[in-house]
Amino acid sequence: MLELLAPAGSMEALRAAVQNGADAVYLGYETLNARQGAKNFTPQTVTEAVRYCHIRGVAVHLALNILTSDRELDQAAELIRQAALSGVDAFIVQDLGVAEFCRRIAPDIPIHGSTQMTIHSLPGVQMCAAWGMKRVVLSRELSREEISYICQNSPIEIEVFAHGALCMCYSGACYLSAVIGGRSGNRGRCAQPCRQSYGYGRWEDKYPLSLKDNCLVTYLGELAAFGVTSIKLEGRMKRPEYVAAVTQVYRQALDGKAVTREMMDKLLAAFNRQGFTDGYYTGRIGPEMFGTRQEPGGEAPWMKEARQTYEAGETPRVGVRMAASVTGLGSRLTVADPEGRVCRVDGPRGEPARNVLLTPEALAARLSKTGGTPYQCLDVQAEVEPGYTLSAAAINGLRRDALNQLTALRARREPPRLGKPPQIRHVAGPRSHPAVNVQITTREQATDRLLRTPLSVLYVPIHLLRQDPAWCRNLLARARVCAVLPRIAHDPELPKLRQAMLDLRALGVREVLAGNPGLLLPARECGMGIRGDFGLNLYNSAAVNQIARLELRSATLSFEMTLPQIRDVSKPLDCEILAYGRLPLMVTENCLIRGRTGACTCELAPTKLMDKTGAEFPVLRDGDTCRSVLYNGRKLNLLDRQEDLNRLGLWAVRLLFTTENSREVDQVLQALESPAAFDPGGSTRGLYLRGVD
Numbered sequence: 001m002l003e004l005l006a007p008a009g010s011m012e013a014l015r016a017a018v019q020n021g022a023d024a025v026y027l028g029y030e031t032l033n034a035r036q037g038a039k040n041f042t043p044q045t046v047t048e049a050v051r052y053c054h055i056r057g058v059a060v061h062l063a064l065n066i067l068t069s070d071r072e073l074d075q076a077a078e079l080i081r082q083a084a085l086s087g088v089d090a091f092i093v094q095d096l097g098v099a100e101f102c103r104r105i106a107p108d109i110p111i112h113g114s115t116q117m118t119i120h121s122l123p124g125v126q127m128c129a130a131w132g133m134k135r136v137v138l139s140r141e142l143s144r145e146e147i148s149y150i151c152q153n154s155p156i157e158i159e160v161f162a163h164g165a166l167c168m169c170y171s172g173a174c175y176l177s178a179v180i181g182g183r184s185g186n187r188g189r190c191a192q193p194c195r196q197s198y199g200y201g202r203w204e205d206k207y208p209l210s211l212k213d214n215c216l217v218t219y220l221g222e223l224a225a226f227g228v229t230s231i232k233l234e235g236r237m238k239r240p241e242y243v244a245a246v247t248q249v250y251r252q253a254l255d256g257k258a259v260t261r262e263m264m265d266k267l268l269a270a271f272n273r274q275g276f277t278d279g280y281y282t283g284r285i286g287p288e289m290f291g292t293r294q295e296p297g298g299e300a301p302w303m304k305e306a307r308q309t310y311e312a313g314e315t316p317r318v319g320v321r322m323a324a325s326v327t328g329l330g331s332r333l334t335v336a337d338p339e340g341r342v343c344r345v346d347g348p349r350g351e352p353a354r355n356v357l358l359t360p361e362a363l364a365a366r367l368s369k370t371g372g373t374p375y376q377c378l379d380v381q382a383e384v385e386p387g388y389t390l391s392a393a394a395i396n397g398l399r400r401d402a403l404n405q406l407t408a409l410r411a412r413r414e415p416p417r418l419g420k421p422p423q424i425r426h427v428a429g430p431r432s433h434p435a436v437n438v439q440i441t442t443r444e445q446a447t448d449r450l451l452r453t454p455l456s457v458l459y460v461p462i463h464l465l466r467q468d469p470a471w472c473r474n475l476l477a478r479a480r481v482c483a484v485l486p487r488i489a490h491d492p493e494l495p496k497l498r499q500a501m502l503d504l505r506a507l508g509v510r511e512v513l514a515g516n517p518g519l520l521l522p523a524r525e526c527g528m529g530i531r532g533d534f535g536l537n538l539y540n541s542a543a544v545n546q547i548a549r550l551e552l553r554s555a556t557l558s559f560e561m562t563l564p565q566i567r568d569v570s571k572p573l574d575c576e577i578l579a580y581g582r583l584p585l586m587v588t589e590n591c592l593i594r595g596r597t598g599a600c601t602c603e604l605a606p607t608k609l610m611d612k613t614g615a616e617f618p619v620l621r622d623g624d625t626c627r628s629v630l631y632n633g634r635k636l637n638l639l640d641r642q643e644d645l646n647r648l649g650l651w652a653v654r655l656l657f658t659t660e661n662s663r664e665v666d667q668v669l670q671a672l673e674s675p676a677a678f679d680p681g682g683s684t685r686g687l688y689l690r691g692v693d
Contacts, residue, residue, distance in 0.1 A: 002224045002231050004254055005061065005159070006247045009038030009236035012310075014049055016244035017058075018317075019310040021251030024059035025049075026092060028236070029079055032072065033063040034094070034116060035236040036188035043079070047086040051411045056317045056374045057338075059089040063236075064102070065114035066188045067539035067558065068095050069565060070424075077421040080105045087413040094172060094186070096131065097542025103132050104422045110134035115161065116172035116186065117517065118535070121491045122150050124518030129155045131546070135229065137161070139170055140214060141589040142490070143283045144222065149491055151227035160223060163246055163267075164234020166211040166277070166289075168194045169586035169630075170488060173535060176585040178560055179632055180615070184692035186537060186560060194586075195292070198609040198617075208592060208609065212291035215267065215276035217250060218259050238271060241306040245270040248309065269302045285590055316376035320406070322367055324398070326350040326358060327385040333367065333398040335406050343405040347398045350388030358389035366395045373403055424541050429571035429649025433642075436672065437576060437654040439484065439513075440665075441620065443471065445657045449666045451478045456652050457531070459484050459513050463624040466500045472507050482511040483528075485519050486623040487535055487587050493625075494522055501526035511553065520550065529553045534578065541570035548572040554651060559583060559636075562691040567648045574651035579638040580668060581656030582618065582631035583686060592619045592628035606659065608633070618659050631658055637683035639671050 006017035008027040017025050027049060030040045041049060050060045062083050068076050076098055080091070084106035091109060093099045094116035102111050112135040113119055113128040120139035128136045135157035138147065151158050167174060167185075176193050178184035183191040194209035216223070216231070223231060233246055249263045257263075267276070274291030278284075309315075323334040331347035350358075364380035439459035440446055446460070458479040465472040465483055475481050483504055489497055501512060505527055512528045514520055515535025523530050532555035538544050539558045547555050554574035557566055566577060593607050609617040609630065616633035638645060638653070645653055657665055668680070 002220060002254055003059075003229060004247065004250055005230050005232045007164075007233055007235040007238070007243055008049070009035060009040065009238070010240065011039075011041070011045060011049060013236075013238075013240040013243045014052070016240040016306070016310040017247050018053060018056055019315045020244050020247040021255075021315075021317075022058060022247050024061060024089070024230070025053060026061040026063055026232070026236075028063040028065075032066055032068060032076055032079060032098075032188075034065045034114070034185070034188045035063070038236045043082040043086070046083060046088070050087045054087065054413070055407050055410045057410075058317075060087075061090040061092055061112065062088045063092045063114070064098050065092050065094040065116050067184075067186045067537055067560070068098050069561075070540045070568060073097065073101065073421075073424070073540060073542060077101055077105060081418060084109055084416040084418060087416075090135070092137070093133075094537070095539060095543055096546040097540045097544075099131055099133065100422055100542050100546055104419050106416060107419055108417050112159065113137060114172075115139060118170050118172040118488075119518060120146075120170070120516075121489060121494065121518040122153050123494070123521040124516065125150055125154050125156065125158070127517040127520055135159055137232065140166055141170060141280045144219070144226075144281050145283075146491055147223070147228065147281075148226040154227075157229035158227070159230040159232055160216075160228050161214060161234060162216040162220070162223070162231035163250065164213055166214050166280075168209040168211055168588055168590070170589070172537065173487065173587050174585070175560065175583065176630065178687060178692045179583055179585055182687070182690060182692050184560055186539075186558075187692055189693045193611075196611060198611050200607055200609060203610045203612050203614070207290065207292050209586075210273065210292050211289050211590075212273045212275055212277040213271065214278070214280070216278060216281055217253050217263070217267065219278070219281065220250070220253050235271075240310070241303045242270045244306040244309050245302060248306075266302060269300055270306075280589065286594075289590065314372055314374055316370060316374060318375050318410075319378045320370075320375045320403075321379045321381075322364075322377060322402075323381040324363055324367055325383040326363060326388055326390045328352075328388055331390055331394070331398060333402045335402040337406060337410065341406060341409050343402050343409060345398055345401045345405065347401075348390070348394050350385060350390050353387055353389040356389070357387070358384050360384050363390070363395065366392065367399050370399070370403065373407075375403055375406070422542065424570065425545055425572065426541060426570045427572040429575060430651060431649070433646050434576070434648070434650040435652040437652045439581075439654055439656045441658050443468075444662050445660060445665050446475065447662045447665050447669075449669050451475070453669050453672070455479055457482050457511075459654070461623050462486070462497070462500050462504065462512070465504055465507075465509060469507055472504070472509070476508045480511075481509055482513050482531055483509050484513045484533075484623075485515070485523070486625055486627075487515050487533075487584075487629070488589075488622065488625070488627055489516070489519060489522075498522055498526055501528055515556075532556055534559055544570055544575070545572055556654070560687050560692050563644055563648065563688050565691075566650070566688075571649055571651075576650055576652040576654050577648070577688075578636060578656055578686075579645065579653035580636060580680075581654075582633075582635055582658045584629050585617065585632055586628075586630035587622055588628045588630070590628070591621075591626045592630065593621070594626070620658060632684070634682045634684040635680045636686045637680050638685065638688065639668075
């Protein structure tokens with residue numbers, strides 16, 4: 001049976017979810033979760049929420065799904081400890097360091113890999129299993145065939161987003177809000193710039209980054225057949241009435257009710273962006289997936305109806321069985337719940353019947369009236385000694401006392417087994433001038449000057465190297481070449497990617513740059529040394545130490561970190577940062593270039609988006625795929641901050657060439673010799689100086 005996992009951005013929303021049939025809810029503290037704009041919970045209200053849910057047979061998953069800095073790890077450790085004492089049933093994490101803290105502090109509580117980990121392939125799921133996770137929330141961009149394949153082969157549970165907002169970018173890979181406004185989605189502060197208007201080449205009142213909400217309510221039987229464990233409803237930022245309405249519809253569908261027009265109308269009334277989409281799931285990717293929200297005025301009738309579901313009373317959720325007896329020596333009621341908990345209460349003696357006899361049927365009928373409680377009476381075995389009766393008040397008292405005892409028993413949890421936070425090993429980096437690495441996007445950027453420049457590593461897209469073996473050999477003769485893997489690689493694409501790595505290894509390429517957990521196992525299987533890219537979102541010492549245990553040759557620290565954070569982070573392996581170039585802000589499954597032309601012309605000249613402020617965002621294809629990468633219009637430049645770079649303990653700094661032509665590449669390389677005079681035009685310090693919220 002599929003678990004129905006509903007959002008709880010507040011205590012009211014939690015009640016709305018539970019009273020409308022959720023099997024589990026997910027919620028967050030006021031800090032360290034990916035929806036910090038929601039009301040959220042304190043440690044005290046988490047305890048209250050867990051008690052409320054456990055009494056009603058509902059699990060509680062705690063979201064700790066953001067990147068956490070070194071200074072916040074002590075706070076994270078305390079929140080994990082408090083959550084364990086509160087009785088939460090699972091942790092949802094993005095950060096590898098936080099995952100390690102959960103595993104050490106609360107070893108018996110399952111860890112779920114958040115969709116913020118950008119897990120979209122079986123090898124990614126397998127990596128999460130190796131890190132001790134018991135469940136993974138897959139990226140929302142997967143098709144039904146891909147979900148089915150992963151479920152059939154996964155060593156751990158699979159969770160799928162079934163309803164709610166779709167980000168344009170793969171979750172966990174979006175830096176747009178952070179770079180343009182300092183509000184990081186990886187830190188729970190996304191300002192949703194994808195919902196704003198943009199034009200191609202000039203600003204227009206169009207919305208090429210705003211997707212309709214996902215809706216898979218008609219596919220629940222199929223998902224269950226695949227082996228999906230849980231379906232998640234998005235909406236911790238939405239009102240409780242929304243949670244009530246959507247949870248109710250999905251509960252009805254899971255219970256076997258055919259999805260009706262009335263049910264769909266309720267979902268549409270609760271929230272929609274010009275309808276819904278199932279485009280990723282069905283493989284129908286394209287312009288019909290896009291839409292915007294038109295806010296209705298006033299309070300719609302559905303809202304009052306939704307509120308009544310969680311304000312007007314209690315929905316009986318827990319089936320109980322009763323056994324009762326009434327005799328002249330006394331009365332007794334035994335109540336048992338589905339998990340085998342048993343409560344017994346003794347009551348007054350039966351009284352000799354004067355007028356109306358108490359029959360077993362009448363006793364059973366009175367005891368089964370459990371209205372106003374979380375319990376539904378499934379069966380009563382009743383015995384009454386002939387000639388005796390018991391007052392209605394006494395019978396009600398028996399039922400009340402027994403159910404109160406059962407409630408207390410259901411709320412109780414054994415004290416958790418608690419451990420200590422891991423000791424974080426701090427390793428200082430080299431105290432020398434960092435080396436220079438260069439990453440190119442096109443063949444033309446591999447200029448003679450670049451190949452004469454003393455580089456530590458030259459990063460080259462894998463498809464360029466494979467297209468021309470002779471050119472690849474020429475590069476290998478002049479530089480240490482590392483093949484750049486695509487940022488996204490679904491399971492059907494992995495055979496081709498593996499073959500490309502094997503072909504390049506035969507040519508002499510020995511290293512790859514990987515920016516997703518799902519690429520680590522395929523690269524290792526092909527005998528490649530691995531360098532970690534920025535997509536691994538390494539933001540603290542614990543996370544870097546975790547990656548170092550995988551014996552990667554180097555790691556790229558998150559460009560959402562400040563220079564002091566980079567300086568202080570542990571460096572148990574060679575670490576680099578991006579120091580020049582356009583920062584990649586999004587990687588999208590929907591082709592942004594096709595969104596402009598109506599045709600797939602990715603291989604032709606790149607395009608750009610422009611917002612209403614006039615800011616430009618170049619768009620390039622991701623390798624040789626039809627995915628798009630949205631870049632910042634202003635180029636990052638730290639080349640004139642050599643003294644700052646020298647103090648960071650880095651192995652290397654990387655120059656990232658994207659839209660530059662060969663002349664511009666040579667100008668940047670020349671600036672390495674006299675950086676103070678270099679002006680790339682419209683440059684930025686990125687987030688290294690100002691940081692993110």
